Amino acid sequence: MSSNEARLRRHIRALAALNRQLYADLEGTDVRAIAPPPGTLEPEHRAGGRRVSATGARRGGLGATWIEQLGLVAGAHTPFLAHAPDRGNLLVEGDVARPVPSAVLVAGLAGVFGKPREVDDQEAGSWSPGPPVEVLEGPKGAPFVIAGGRRLPLRGLPLPHPVDAADMQRFPEGPELNLSLAIVSRARFHDALTGRLQLRRLGHALRGRGELKTLGRRARIAARRDAND
Amino acid sequence: MSSPATPVTVIVPVYGGASDVERCIASVLEHAPTSQVEHRVLIIDDAAPDEQVTAVLHHLASSQHPVAVEVLANPQNVGFVRTVNRGLRHARGDVVVLNSDTVVTAGWLDRMVETTTSLPDVATVTPLSNFGSICTVPPTIIGAFALAGSDPRVDECAAFILEHSIGLHPEVISGVGFCLYITRAALDLVGELDDAAFGRGYGEEVDFCLRATALGLRHLVADDTFVYHRGGGSFGAERAELMQAASEVIRARYPWFRAANRAERARDPLAPTFAALELGLAERREDRPHVLHLLHNSLGELGGSEKHLRALVEAMRDEFDFSILHPSEGGFVLHTMWEVGGPRPVEHEFLLPGGPRQTTALHDSVAADALATALDMFDFDAVHIHNLIGHSLAPLEVLASFEGPVVCSVRDLYLACPNHSLLYRNEIGCGIPDDLAVCDRCLAETRSSDAEQLREFRAYVGAHLDTVDTWVFASHSAADYLDRVYDLDPARVEIIPHGATIAVGRRERAVDEELVYEEPLRLAFVGMGWVKKGLAIVNRLADDFADSDIEIHHFGELKDEASAELHAHGPYDNEVLPDLLRQAGIHIVLLPGPYAETFGHVMTEALAAGLPVIAARYGALAERIRAHGAGWTIDPDDQDEIRQLVEDLDACRDEVLRTTRRATEVPLEPVAATAESYARLYRHRSSDPVRTNGAER
């Protein structure tokens, strides 16, 4: 093999190693470390001399602890939503009450477990506190919450908390929660899709403010939107 | 390509560090005779306070050398920049400004000159170093040659870099001053260093380079040349202060420089060079045979094929190096695992060039290119195909011209039919029908494909059968299934059972008769909870026996819906499964799926737990059950027969005892026991030199 051919081979290998490095950064995963010959410095750098950033650890660690606790909440009871004056929204599973901090999630969960039941603080106090219903995100697939011993994937959601694959697979997947549908009534959601909602608003504005003022306001809104693009 | 303005003057400003100066000049003089570049050395003493320095310079001035050595002395200390400028004025051709705490290496000047001539309008060239800003080699290399220690292996490192560099001569925003080659053209255009603004040193070479850049000149790195730089010595405590002052001047003069410098660091023009050097650190040993495996997944996944290959690679690593080529979202990854003497094999991952994967059933050009590139990147002595899912059939064509042996393990019946579960409408075993109209209906539902594509698929494989030197099956039935579609040459068919991927050393031999006779009968469906693996059959059994003493359990992840009566334990760790099954008091492992298994790793784990198996009457599981009598066979489509069998077993625990004893006596070998068979295949080439598709091997 000629020296030029050898050099080209080394060049392909270097670029391929860099490609893999860059792609691993994008995926937020790791890539095989280059193990130096025995007796040399422990490499903290990867191919290309650049340090691979560990998974973008956003709020890492919390999810795994909650999953540990959830592993112990026996899936034997059908959960229901409750609302207590002091403790706010709760997802009750057996004798464990799990706070649901996000109203968006309450709306979504209501689609699966029914509307929240009003309870007084004394009844709420009888339940032992459990891990919060928070949005979790595994390495692949949609973010999810765990409720009733199952993993309910979410659409249209607030920030997720990363967990690893093994923790994710400890719960089988359940039905999907569509938050956007849950928050907006089904009829309004349909109208928005078909444009009837926008026409209704325009008609109301014309009646209320008169034609010139309405058209002026519309023009200003359109100009501002173009400037932002 | 312009030639250098000779003689090249190597300017060495000296202030302190007698031993550094001595070592620096000695290295320049050592390599002068072998240089093809006419050059001379100009040492300028900037009123060094240390008498030892003066003595060294006096000795150099008064001795004979292979090249001209001139020593000038500043009447009083004027600073580094002004000393260099004096040198620049004194020189006629190109110059090299060399710090006195550096050590040059063999061929350094010739390769830097060669770099200046590699492109037009080159102003400066900087070599790689252990202490040279953006030209600093990665820590792995610094560690490998002890460059941070008191006894750095400089020449070894230089030879290593020369051998492994890819000689890209990358362009950078600015050269680095520890060893800066400046062309005469640049000096004439740009002028001297700005000693007024950068008087005591630091930042002067950046200023010079940015002025040259403004005139359209370039700054290159000689990435095949290494100059050692002890560094940090000059200016002692005031170094930080000098650097701060210099950067403020640079920022004022060149407001764009900071952003450009940050962009360059991000783009990292030297990344390919350093990647090549780091790969060179753990080069493969040519004397060891190298085998390329084609897999549908990365080796870290949890599937049966991946676990088996992991165990095989581990068992054969004493003799063979391995690489695994597998598809990924970004294209194809080549994962290399080589023994270079450390406790563990050295592993790298390469993302091969090629756009996002477009997998077509027959020939995927991206897959073909990826395999061809892998075969070109490294030398391989054999290729072992494990799974073509994700590779398309392209490897059968690309490997037709491969010199070494090609082994193909038939782990599933993908080559017989893309719907490799062989389940008509994902429900009933099809047994590879003659009437392709049946396949038409099934493929439309399962693979959005049709019989015509299946004909083409089989014709393509049929035309490339000779690419494979040895077809490896883990059971006779797998061979019979594939033999139904292709005319396999019996001489190229090899049966090698997979062996156990879990530890089988501490198998439970004693049968607990009280468990057999005195406890409710418990059957466990083990593995992924899919309908095609038998979950529907298991669900019905759980419902049927809901009110009886018989318990139906499931160990594994539930992929499809399960009956509420099923005792679902969830995912498990294979290594611990035998203990788990024993602890739960399981009597029989249930693998009733219609899926035509080619081996059945779960059955091996059941036998390791000393438990008999119920499985479909066809396929590898039936073959293994009938060979050792370690279970029973059922028709997956006949739920009544299955329920009747379970009831009979509950009534006749003697049969359970007898069969359990046979299960504990079935010989189980680890994967390592099959290593020698595969090694033989990797060394063997099929005797038939002539290939039917015209490719002479």
Place this chain on the structure above:
Amino acid sequence: MKGPQLGAPVLVTPEGWVVAGAARTRLARQLAVAPADIGGVVALSGDLPPGSSYRVHAERRATGAYSDVEDVDELVSPGAALLRAEIAHEMRGSLVETDHGRLRIDHGACAHDPNRSPGPLRVAEPQGRPPFPRRPVVLLVACDPEPDLATLEWMRTLTNDLECSDVEARLAAHRVPTGLHLTRPCLPVEESARALSPDLVIAVDDAARANVATWLRDDHWFFVLARVPSSTSILELSRFRVGGTDRRLRGHIGGPVDASRLAEVTRRLCAGPHPLPPGFDIAPPDRPKWTQRRFRSPRKPAAACTIAALAPSDESATARFEGFADHVGALGGRVTVGVLGRAAYEDALHADLLIARPGRADDDLRELIEARAREGLATVIDLGPETLTEGILVPRGATADLIGLASMATSTSVAVRDAARSLGARAQLLPVVLPRARVLEARTLRRARTPSAIVGWHLGTGAATPYLDAVAAALRELLDRRSDLLIHVVGDRDRIAAALSIERVMEAPEGLTVRSTWAANVWTPGAADVADIGDEIALAETAVLGVPAICAQTPQRGAEPPRSSCAVEHPDDSQDWFEALRELLDSPETARERSRETARHADGLLDPASASAIVNRFCGWARRGRLS
């Protein structure tokens, strides 16, 4: 109560008779449970159903109840007998005679006299198929009304030889060949073929080949081999290629084929692609709509029972039954844990199940067991080291009586379980299970675990362990080499005071947090080879913490060492202990690998999922009466 075993029983059979494995296993089981005055169990002979074999007939009879027996003083009809070793016997003709009065005839077991005439030719019965499908069924069919003797003889010998090669062979012809028969021939008619539903048909003549194709038209499983006496090749298979000519006919047999070779070919044909897959115009099967996607769903045995768990003191009750109660509760059952004595009497009297750990108040316990027995309620005696005679694995006298009374026992140790079984009790392993909260706490600590230079040492209880000095010597050498090393001792420090009386050897502080910093957990169970519950719990907890355990290789007859532990081959040699410990302390890579392995086994075997499986099994076993 079963008499001690003097020697293995002897199977006595008349000349030339055969006894199938199913019958042998059944005879052995009957003799094992028969009273001492029964000298042996007898399997009589009888006619085989048409189209059956002696083996299938024995398997089908063996599914009958064990109670289908008849005790006689002497045999009047021929049969095979499984006699106790000490019984003198004599075979007169086909009759077994013994000097010991009583024999038990088991109508669920049968023996076969191959030389006896197989009986008249009739249509085969479905009983001819094996009840436990595994062995392929091969049907040799000759439809010629007057088959020649040579053909019949060929069919008879091949059928018998196939029977001996683990294949169920059947002979269908219009005449019964004379000679030895392991099966009963049947008529070569459609009903016979349908009843037997064979995997492989050997068509002996052309008429058979034609008939079989129509007889089994819609049976999609069977293949055909044609007998072609004129063929030169003994056995030739045709390639079974897609689009080939005939899916049924897979080859032909020429001369005298070797039965084991034909059996192997039969097994291979059965495991290959089906001859004729089922019809493809079927609609997807109608399935009930299952919705369950949850792990650890509640299960019957544990979910439905109330359990009382009693121990001599609160402390031992909590230690032994806290985890057990937690998991039974998680499965929907109800458990009350209390102290043996008057206070807990009411609960214990009426609970579905009582599990009691004997101690001081054995009389109260005896009274409780008898009262519950009167109401048909089961009681289990849980055995620990305190119930054993000092130094040997035999329950103390009082405990042995309780076991006899309760007839059920559990223990954490395999050896103690076997000792209880030798007393005639039903006994099962009930390992320590940790409460879920404890597992959670240990796992949370493990995530942040950074091992330090501390070695934990569980001394164990009971008399001095033979190799305590070897362990102490190894630790002393380590203490001398590493000034930063500490030793945390769990147990009676006086036992090692002489060997390790230095300040860096101290009492192990309470709590998991400290133990999570241990680099290793040396474990030396008591001399009586049975670890007490405290040790068992501590060992389980440290495993969940990811602390690698080091113990003696020879599995203590008492406590089962955790599978992931590092086993010391020569426990008497301090160098073995020293090397095992040094490797963990000096090599971070080994320590990480060993810790990962320990945690992996702990997560697999000690996590809530497997703990509920243990509890579920215990409840299923305890609530099922002894097989009558």
